Each structure stands twice: as structure tokens, then as C-alpha cells.
Amino acid sequence: MIVNENPVAARPAPASNRGIWGWMRQKLFSSPANTVLTVVTGWLLYIGLTPVISWSFIEADWFGSDRSACDGGACWVFITARIEQFIYGFYPEDLRWRVDLVFLQTGLLLLWLMPQSMPGKKWGVIYALSIFPISSFFLLSGGLGLEMVDTHKWGGLMLTLVLALVGIVAALPFGVLLALGRRSEMPVIRFFCTTFIEVWRGVPLITVLFMASVMLPLFVPEEVVFDKLVRALIGIVMFQSAYMAEVVRGGLQAIPRGQYEAAAAMGLGYWKMMRLVILPQALKMVIPGIVNTFIALFKDTSLVLIIGLFDLLAIVQAGLADPKWLGFAIEGYVFAGFVFWFFCFSMSRYSQSLEKRLNTGHKA
Amino acid sequence: MQEKHTMPAPARHYFWNDPDKRALVFQIIVTVAILGLAFVVVENTLSNLEKRGITTGFDFLSQESGFGIIQSLVEYDETHSFGKTFIVGLLNTILVSVLGIILATVVGFLVGVGRLSNNWLVARVCGAYVEIFRNIPLLLQILFWYFAVLRTLPSPRQSLDLYDTFFLNIRGLYIPAPIFQEGAIWIGVALLLAIASVWVIKRWAEQRQLASGKTFPVFYTAAVIVIGLPLLAWFMTGQPVHWEVPALKGFNFRGGYAVIPELCALLIALTLYTASYIAENVRSGIEAVNKGQTEAAFALGLPKSRTMQLVIIPQAMRVIIPPLASQYMNLIKNSSLATAVGYPDLVAVFAGTTLNQTGQAVEIILITMSVYLLMSLLVSLLMNMFNKKMALAER
Numbered sequence: 001m002i003v004n005e006n007p008v009a010a011r012p013a014p015a016s017n018r019g020i021w022g023w024m025r026q027k028l029f030s031s032p033a034n035t036v037l038t039v040v041t042g043w044l045l046y047i048g049l050t051p052v053i054s055w056s057f058i059e060a061d062w063f064g065s066d067r068s069a070c071d072g073g074a075c076w077v078f079i080t081a082r083i084e085q086f087i088y089g090f091y092p093e094d095l096r097w098r099v100d101l102v103f104l105q106t107g108l109l110l111l112w113l114m115p116q117s118m119p120g121k122k123w124g125v126i127y128a129l130s131i132f133p134i135s136s137f138f139l140l141s142g143g144l145g146l147e148m149v150d151t152h153k154w155g156g157l158m159l160t161l162v163l164a165l166v167g168i169v170a171a172l173p174f175g176v177l178l179a180l181g182r183r184s185e186m187p188v189i190r191f192f193c194t195t196f197i198e199v200w201r202g203v204p205l206i207t208v209l210f211m212a213s214v215m216l217p218l219f220v221p222e223e224v225v226f227d228k229l230v231r232a233l234i235g236i237v238m239f240q241s242a243y244m245a246e247v248v249r250g251g252l253q254a255i256p257r258g259q260y261e262a263a264a265a266m267g268l269g270y271w272k273m274m275r276l277v278i279l280p281q282a283l284k285m286v287i288p289g290i291v292n293t294f295i296a297l298f299k300d301t302s303l304v305l306i307i308g309l310f311d312l313l314a315i316v317q318a319g320l321a322d323p324k325w326l327g328f329a330i331e332g333y334v335f336a337g338f339v340f341w342f343f344c345f346s347m348s349r350y351s352q353s354l355e356k357r358l359n360t361g362h363k364a
Numbered sequence: 365m366q367e368k369h370t371m372p373a374p375a376r377h378y379f380w381n382d383p384d385k386r387a388l389v390f391q392i393i394v395t396v397a398i399l400g401l402a403f404v405v406v407e408n409t410l411s412n413l414e415k416r417g418i419t420t421g422f423d424f425l426s427q428e429s430g431f432g433i434i435q436s437l438v439e440y441d442e443t444h445s446f447g448k449t450f451i452v453g454l455l456n457t458i459l460v461s462v463l464g465i466i467l468a469t470v471v472g473f474l475v476g477v478g479r480l481s482n483n484w485l486v487a488r489v490c491g492a493y494v495e496i497f498r499n500i501p502l503l504l505q506i507l508f509w510y511f512a513v514l515r516t517l518p519s520p521r522q523s524l525d526l527y528d529t530f531f532l533n534i535r536g537l538y539i540p541a542p543i544f545q546e547g548a549i550w551i552g553v554a555l556l557l558a559i560a561s562v563w564v565i566k567r568w569a570e571q572r573q574l575a576s577g578k579t580f581p582v583f584y585t586a587a588v589i590v591i592g593l594p595l596l597a598w599f600m601t602g603q604p605v606h607w608e609v610p611a612l613k614g615f616n617f618r619g620g621y622a623v624i625p626e627l628c629a630l631l632i633a634l635t636l637y638t639a640s641y642i643a644e645n646v647r648s649g650i651e652a653v654n655k656g657q658t659e660a661a662f663a664l665g666l667p668k669s670r671t672m673q674l675v676i677i678p679q680a681m682r683v684i685i686p687p688l689a690s691q692y693m694n695l696i697k698n699s700s701l702a703t704a705v706g707y708p709d710l711v712a713v714f715a716g717t718t719l720n721q722t723g724q725a726v727e728i729i730l731i732t733m734s735v736y737l738l739m740s741l742l743v744s745l746l747m748n749m750f751n752k753k754m755a756l757a758e759r
């Protein structure tokens with residue numbers, strides 16, 4: 001009989017996957033190939049990021065009145081010295097409190113409407129859709145005893161926000177109508193709506209803006225004169241409503257047939273069915289999609305630079321051509337890029353959290 | 365007491381109570397309104413154009429243009445017609461779109477797969493890339509690459525160079541160009557021959573695998589044939605293709621291909637921007653494949669690379685292709701931002717310079733818009749065909 005007298009030696013304990021070393025072993029150095037990848041990526045990051053960080057923070061100069069304040073590193077003086085212009089454009093200095101008031105309202109409304117549970121949200125929405133746009137209009141452009149400010153003096157971040165907010169708010173109702181039209185049972189309506197949507201979605205925004213600025217004045221009688229800003233807005237709203245229509249259509253399609261049938265069985269007519277049953281569900285479902293459209297629109301507003309409006313990007317671009325501040329292109333673009341990035345990134349994060357929160361719908 | 369229930373007399377049947385008739389009337393009203401609006405617009409436009417002394421029609425296309433274009437794929441100078449400027453602009457748009465689509469797809473797939481990497485650092489770097497480039501307006505990125513990077517490069521004399529073959533300076537990027545001499549045609553013939561034989565081998569290998577289960581290394585064989593056969597032809601015909609390396613002559617580089625900085629800036633920005641979207645599509649496509657598929661493949665003993673190639677990618681492609689098509693269309697439309705840095709694309713040359721020279725706003729904008737519409741339709745047609753090929757064969 002063969003008996004192994006000696007016990008088999010215990011195997012070594014498996015490598016720990018706990019603690020910082022375990023984590024690193026698992027996530028960074030799990031295999032030779034992975035180790036090489038980690039080292040190469042880390043080295044590239046090191047040689048790429050060190051000069052960037054030292055240029056933009058360590059050696060940078062922040063405050064001053066002219067370029068003599070800068071020596072080596074990033075010259076953020078270019079930004080800090082012109083920050084008012086970047087925010088307000090050429091808006092008269094003594095009237096800028098009016099713009100501030102609009103900013104304040106916008107900020108308060110965001111604080112009121114964005115969090116999950118806030119009291120009186122309904123009133124917030126009503127305020128945002130009635131008093132806010134009207135008061136903002138008069139505050140920005142004047143009238144009702146306020147001094148008039150011509151729209152060609154509008155600019156900077158303020159103009160960017162005006163274009164994006166007006167664009168999205170005006171595009172929403174048109175988008176809903178177009179989406180309903182595209183799903184209508186009337187062939188003629190369906191044809192017109194589908195054509196409208198597909199044409200605008202098939203062409204670049206820049207040609208739409210060209211069209212709005214060059215062709216629109218030809219379409220109307222000579223006596224009617226459109227402001228440059230209004231023309232750009234008309235172009236943006238038409239373009240945007242086509243995209244909005246597709247977003248809303250996605251929501252309409254996701255509503256189960258039973259909802260339509262139940263509403264019809266209750267004796268609701270078409271408009272009541274839409275208003276009371278279908279749209280409330282469909283719109284809630286597509287809120288993340290609407291936010292994404294808004295992000296796209298926010299980025300697209302920078303295109304008005306090409307038709308000669310001074311939004312944030314255009315005003316930074318114009319500042320770069322100032323002979324007193326030549327050679328600060330990188331600082332200018334980085335600043336404008338950071339502002340756009342900040343807005344878009346926070347909105348996309350908000351949209352993601354909404355998506356999680358609203359995921360109560362018809363998915364099993 | 366019992367009330368007597370009687371059926372109410374049926375309401376008189378008015379025609380507006382009939383949904384079908386009501387729909388018909390409504391559609392007629394809408395049609396009339398839209399046609400009326402179109403009529404008013406055309407009327408206004410014609411009278412406005414007349415007042416401004418602009419003749420309508422497409423005659424201007426045959427007039428002499430009188431302006432030069434910095435990059436043209438076909439022969440062009442000031443004496444050519446406005447119609448020719450349209451062709452030049454269109455070709456430039458197609459050039460940047462095709463290059464952009466290829467590069468963005470490659471970068472996008474790499475980053476998208478990288479985001480799902482096991483390696484924490486790589487996944488984070490790819491994630492940061494996507495979040496940065498996706499959230500900054502494309503126009504800003506184009507302007508950045510053009511004005512902040514390429515316009516600040518040194519003059520030709522202090523060019524940045526790579527192995528004395530590639531040169532980068534403020535005038536653009538200079539790369540070697542192939543010079544074809546007599547006999548070079550045989551290399552092309554060899555290449556075609558190689559592709560044809562690869563196709564035959566692929567068919568044979570598929571059939572053999574179906575019949576016997578034996579696999580054949582098609583990819584490596586194909587690589588050897590496609591590279592080897594033209595190379596062999598090159599040696600046998602006496603090396604008829606040379607590379608012409610750009611060289612500094614006087615104040616500028618001669619020889620090779622010169623890529624203008626406008627094209628470089630546009631291409632870099634379009635690629636990086638679109639790639640960040642494609643990466644997201646790729647990531648969500650791969651994540652959409654059920655984890656059970658990976659586990660089943662592992663259980664069958666497939667190694668990780670074969671699992672990816674045979675199980676995950678084919679299923680992920682079905683999810684990836686439709687949004688990929690719309691990204692390609694976006695890239696084509698976004699290439700129109702070229703006009704901001706002066707790259708002579710369709711919008712810059714035709715809807716820009718030609719419009720300013722002739723004043724034919726209506727015709728030019730209409731032509732430009734229809735061209736973009738047509739290109740969008742074409743891309744969606746092609747991608748639909750590809751999609752059908754990849755789609756699940758339902759049994």
C-alpha cells in the first residue's frame with residue numbers, strides 16, 4: 001500500500017486584491033501587456049500634462065492691466081482684463097445691471113426647477129414660461145420706460161445664452177406640432193411635416209444661417225426689416241424644431257398602443273387625447289433627449305460668428321485681433337472652450353441623472 | 365315610478381362630425397395655406413430682386429469667376445466659370461469628409477474600446493478624451509487648431525521635421541509624393557490580382573471550414589499576398605515608383621504633397637470631435653451585447669481575442685451602425701465650418717465667394733442646400749445597405 005506520509009505543502013496564498021496594492025495589481029498591472037500599457041500611458045500623460053499644468057497654473061499670470069504683467073506661462077491677464085466684455089459684449093456699462101438681473105432670474109429658476117424635490121415647482125414653471133421671458137425681453141432690449149439697447153450691442157456670454165434659451169424654448173412647441181404631424185393619419189399633413197423635418201436635418205446649420213441672413217430679407221416685402229439677431233433666431237428655431245420633432249417623435253413612439261386606445265375608448269378627441277394622455281407621458285420620457293438637443297444647440301450657437309454676431313466665441317476671436325493683445329490665441333480659446341465645456345458638461349451630467357430618475361416608464 | 369327610457373333621436377349628421385371628411389377639409393386648407401405662403405414668398409422675392417437689379421436664373425454658372433482658389437483637385441484658375449467653382453468646392457468638401465470619416469472611425473473605435481479596457485488608466489484617459497472633446501463647440505476647436513496652433517508654427521526655414529521626410533511649418537504639412545514611371549501600371553495590376561486571389565481564398569476557406577471544421581489563417585495569408593505581390597512586381601519591373609521627398613528651395617518647399625494648414629486644422633478638429641461621439645456609440649454598442657455571450661464564448665474555450673472578433677464585435681456592430689451613419693452625416697455637414705478658417709469647401713467657395721461676386725443668393729443657397737441633402741441621402745442609403753448586410757438573420 002502506498003501512503004504518502006508527507007502532507008502536500010500548502011499553496012501560497014493568492015495575491016491580495018484588497019487595499020491599494022491589490023487594486024493596482026488588478027487594475028493596472030494584471031498582465032505583462034497591461035503593465036506595458038500602464039507605463040506607456042502614464043509616461044505619455046506625464047510628459048504631456050506637466051508642461052500644460054506648469055504653463056496654465058504655476059507660471060501663469062492672473063491679474064494686471066496690460067500685457068506687461070505677463071512673463072512666461074499663460075497670460076490670463078488677457079481674460080481678466082476683458083472679462084466684462086466677454087460676458088456683456090458691447091452692452092452699455094451703466095445698464096449692465098439689467099443683464100445681471102436676467103442672469104439672477106435664470107440662476108434662481110435653475111435652483112428652483114432642477115433639484116428633485118422643491119416646493120411649488122408648478123409655479124416655477126409658470127413663472128419661467130410667462131413672467132421670465134417677458135421681463136427678460138424688456139430688461140435686455142429696453143422699453144416700458146427703460147432705455148432702449150440696440151441688439152447689435154448685445155454680445156458675449158449673454159448673447160450665447162439668449163440664442164440658446166430662445167432657440168430651445170421656441171423650438172419646443174414647433175417640434176411637438178411637427179412630431180404630431182409626422183405621425184398624423186392625414187397623408188398631406190404627414191408629407192409636409194416629414195419634408196420639413198428631413199430637409200432641415202439634412203443641411204448644415206451654417207447654410208441655414210446664411211439663408212436666414214441673406215435670403216430671408218428677400219422673402220418679405222421691402223418695408224419689413226428684420227434685425228440681424230432676429231434673422232439668426234428664425235434660422236436657429238426652424239433648424240432646431242426639426243431636431244426637436246425627432247426627439248419628441250421618439251417619445252410618442254415609445255407610448256404603448258394601449259394608451260391611445262384607452263384614451264379613445266374614454267371618448268377623448270384627438271387634441272384632448274394628446275394633451276391629457278399621450279404628451280404628458282411622451283414629453284416626460286424625452287426630457288433627457290431635450291437636454292441633449294439643448295447641449296447641441298448651445299454648442300451650435302457659436303456658428304453665429306460666421307454671420308457676424310458677437311457671441312462668446314466671436315468676441316474672444318475679435319479680442320485676439322486687438323493689436324495690444326496679439327499672441328494670446330491659446331489663452332483666449334482655452335477660456336472660451338472652458339466656459340462652453342463647463343456649461344455642456346454640467347448639462348450632460350444633469351441629463352444623465354434625469355435619465356436615471358425618470359426611468360420609470362414603460363420598460364419592463 | 366318608472367321612467368321610460370327612450371333612445372334619443374340620432375343627432376343630425378353634419379359633415380363636420382365625420383372625421384374622414386373633416387380630415388379632408390383640414391388637409392385642403394393646409395395645402396392651400398402652404399401654397400399661398402410659397403406664392404407670396406416667391407412673389408416678394410421676385411419683386412425684391414427686380415428692385416435690386418439682380419437677374420434670376422442659372423446663367424451665372426457659365427460666367428468667368430475671376431478669383432483663385434488655394435486648393436483644387438481639378439484644374440482651375442480665375443478664367444474658369446462659376447460652375448467650375450462649384451465643382452472645386454464640392455470636391456474639396458468630399459475630400460475633407462472622406463478623410464475625416466476614415467480617421468474619425470479609426471480614432472473613435474480605438475477610444476471606444478479603450479474606454480472599456482480593464483486597464484484603469486487607459487479607461488480613464490479615454491473617458492476624459494470623450495468628455496473634453498464632445499463638450500466644446502466644433503467651431504472653437506477648428507479655430508483653436510488653426511489660429512492657436514498651426515498659425516504659430518515657424519517659417520519654412522525653421523520647419524519642424526520628422527526624419528527629414530515630413531515637414532511642418534506655417535505654410536502647411538509637406539509629405540513625400542510617389543512618382544510613377546513607366547511600368548508602374550504593373551504594380552496596380554499586381555494589386556488587383558492580389559485582391560482577387562484573396563477573395564477566392566476567402567471563399568475556399570469558408571467552404572472548407574463549413575465542410576471539415578478546419579480553419580485557415582485567411583488574414584495573414586491575405587496580408588502577405590496583398591503586400592507581397594505588388595512588392596514583387598515593383599522589384600521585377602525595375603522599381604518604377606520613387607518617393608519624391610519635399611526639400612527646401614529658396615523660401616519654400618518644393619516637391620512632395622503640400623497639405624494646406626486650413627485642411628490640417630479642419631481635419632484634426634473634425635476627426636477629434638466626431639471620434640468622441642463615435643467612441644460613445646462604440647462603447648454603448650459593445651456594452652449592449654449580453655454578458656452571457658462573453659461567458660458562453662469563454663465556456664467554449666475561445667480566447668479573449670477570438671471572443672471579441674467572432675462573438676462580441678459582430679453583435680455590437682448591429683447596434684453601432686445606425687448611430688454611426690448619423691455621425692458620418694454630421695461630419696459631412698460639419699465640414700461646412702471650413703469657411704471659418706478659409707478652407708475652400710463648398711460653402712466657403714460657392715455660398716461664400718461666388719455668392720458675394722454674383723449676388724445670386726437664392727439660386728446659390730438652394731443649390732448648396734440640395735447638395736448637402738443629396739449627400740445625406742447617399743450616406744444613409746449606403747449605411748442602410750451595410751446595415752442590412754450586418755443585420756441579424758432571423759430564423
